[in-house]
Amino acid sequence: MDKVLSISVGEIALKKGNRKYFEDKLISKMKRALQDLYYEKIYKEQGKIYVEASENGFEQIISRLKKVFGIVYISPCIRVTKNIDEIKDAVINIMKYSQLRNPVKTFKVKTNRVDKKFPIKSPEVSRQMGAVILKNIKDLKVDVNNPEMYVFIDIKQNVYVYTERIKGYGGLPIGTNGKGLLLLSGGIDSPVAGFLMAKRGIEISAIHFHSYPFTSERAEEKVKNLAKTLSLYTGKMKLYSINILDIQKELNKKCPEDEMTILSRRFMMKIAEKIALDNDIDALITGESLGQVASQTMKGITVTNASVNMPILRPLIGLDKVQIIDIAKDIETYEQSILPYDDCCTLFLPKHPVTKPKLKDIEKSEQNVDVEILVEKAINGSIIYDIE
Numbered sequence: 001m002d003k004v005l006s007i008s009v010g011e012i013a014l015k016k017g018n019r020k021y022f023e024d025k026l027i028s029k030m031k032r033a034l035q036d037l038y039y040e041k042i043y044k045e046q047g048k049i050y051v052e053a054s055e056n057g058f059e060q061i062i063s064r065l066k067k068v069f070g071i072v073y074i075s076p077c078i079r080v081t082k083n084i085d086e087i088k089d090a091v092i093n094i095m096k097y098s099q100l101r102n103p104v105k106t107f108k109v110k111t112n113r114v115d116k117k118f119p120i121k122s123p124e125v126s127r128q129m130g131a132v133i134l135k136n137i138k139d140l141k142v143d144v145n146n147p148e149m150y151v152f153i154d155i156k157q158n159v160y161v162y163t164e165r166i167k168g169y170g171g172l173p174i175g176t177n178g179k180g181l182l183l184l185s186g187g188i189d190s191p192v193a194g195f196l197m198a199k200r201g202i203e204i205s206a207i208h209f210h211s212y213p214f215t216s217e218r219a220e221e222k223v224k225n226l227a228k229t230l231s232l233y234t235g236k237m238k239l240y241s242i243n244i245l246d247i248q249k250e251l252n253k254k255c256p257e258d259e260m261t262i263l264s265r266r267f268m269m270k271i272a273e274k275i276a277l278d279n280d281i282d283a284l285i286t287g288e289s290l291g292q293v294a295s296q297t298m299k300g301i302t303v304t305n306a307s308v309n310m311p312i313l314r315p316l317i318g319l320d321k322v323q324i325i326d327i328a329k330d331i332e333t334y335e336q337s338i339l340p341y342d343d344c345c346t347l348f349l350p351k352h353p354v355t356k357p358k359l360k361d362i363e364k365s366e367q368n369v370d371v372e373i374l375v376e377k378a379i380n381g382s383i384i385y386d387i388e
């Protein structure tokens with residue numbers, strides 16, 4: 001009677017011909033997440049992935065695997081052979097344990113007979129095992145409609161018995177959907193945006209803009225820490241740090257004040273696009289949400305978009321602030337994000353920023369400065385951090 005962890009893969013299961021590719025990618029990400037922990041092996045068996053490890057290590061392994069995208073459920077299982085007495089023992093064993101930890105009054109057995117050569121059909125296995133539980137454990141009833149808990153039995157090459165289904169984030173393994181460059185500020189939204197796109201399989205790098213010495217070193221530290229928290233989900237990433245003070249000064253001198261925000265956002269996009277192109281990255285990612293602030297109006301977004309050719313992914317576009325905060329709390333970036341810091345965007349902040357900018361006007365203002373040289377200079381001065 002061995003203890004193992006079973007991993008349900010959810011959406012990957014829909015990938016038919018590509019399934020092996022997604023599974024292998026997921027396994028490599030799991031190995032990465034567990035690289036400094038002890039386990040015996042990771043193997044596939046008929047639709048699920050299993051981790052063989054000592055039970056003492058389960059808790060830590062589970063907490064790491066919960067952050068690996070592509071995993072829908074993690075279940076501590078008892079693994080036995082396809083021998084009915086062994087299955088009975090496993091069922092009694094796991095039920096006793098479960099009643100100790102989290103006692104219930106009703107249960108239901110659910111059997112999945114993947115190995116059709118197994119002589120007893122699923123409903124009959126469930127019935128027999130239900131009877132075994134009733135006989136061996138006091139004060140329990142079967143409730144087929146609304147049980148307080150399930151006992152799952154998967155009959156495959158081996159038989160797996162489990163009661164718990166610990167939720168992962170689902171999504172797709174990182175690296176199965178190209179690369180993205182996240183515009184990471186020190187705020188609440190952008191880390192959430194990075195998390196959501198990484199969850200769809202995008203490998204993330206990050207870029208941060210600051211106006212040192214007008215913005216502090218502490219603000220820089222804060223962004224590095226946010227990137228570090230994010231990297232618990234995304235894996236190690238590069239963080240490009242770019243000083244845009246010269247650009248802001250130049251814009252302040254030569255362009256209308258009310259266009260400052262939108263003009264500097266267009267510069268951010270251009271710089272990000274150039275770095276992305278140089279690093280084989282396919283898309284930019286921002287934490288914009290429609291209507292949240294002056295620059296995030298439909299017209300503002302249109303004018304921002306027009307500054308680059310690369311797609312800009314905005315996973316928060318339709319979310320309310322409350323929803324974004326909920327995710328930020330869940331992924332533990334919220335507490336870091338609300339620490340006070342100085343943002344480059346607040347420098348030269350116009351009193352009345354344009355909310356309905358016209359592309360023609362903005363492009364005209366941009367002609368007052370040498371865009372290419374400013375972009376080039378900012379990139380030449382960049383610092384790159386390796387975040388792990």
Ligand code: ATP
Pocket residue numbers: 182183184185186187188189190191207208209210285286287288292293295296343344345
């Ligand atoms: P956030 O909470 O992510 O800071 P926000 O609500 O403050 O967003 P804006 O300041 O308009 O909104 O920024 C919108 C998006 O632009 C951010 O989510 C981020 O992706 C990008 N961005 C803004 N400022 C910076 C910066 N200093 N460095 C990198 N990206 C930035």
Ligand code: MG
Pocket residue numbers: 185186187188343
């Ligand atoms: Mg911000």
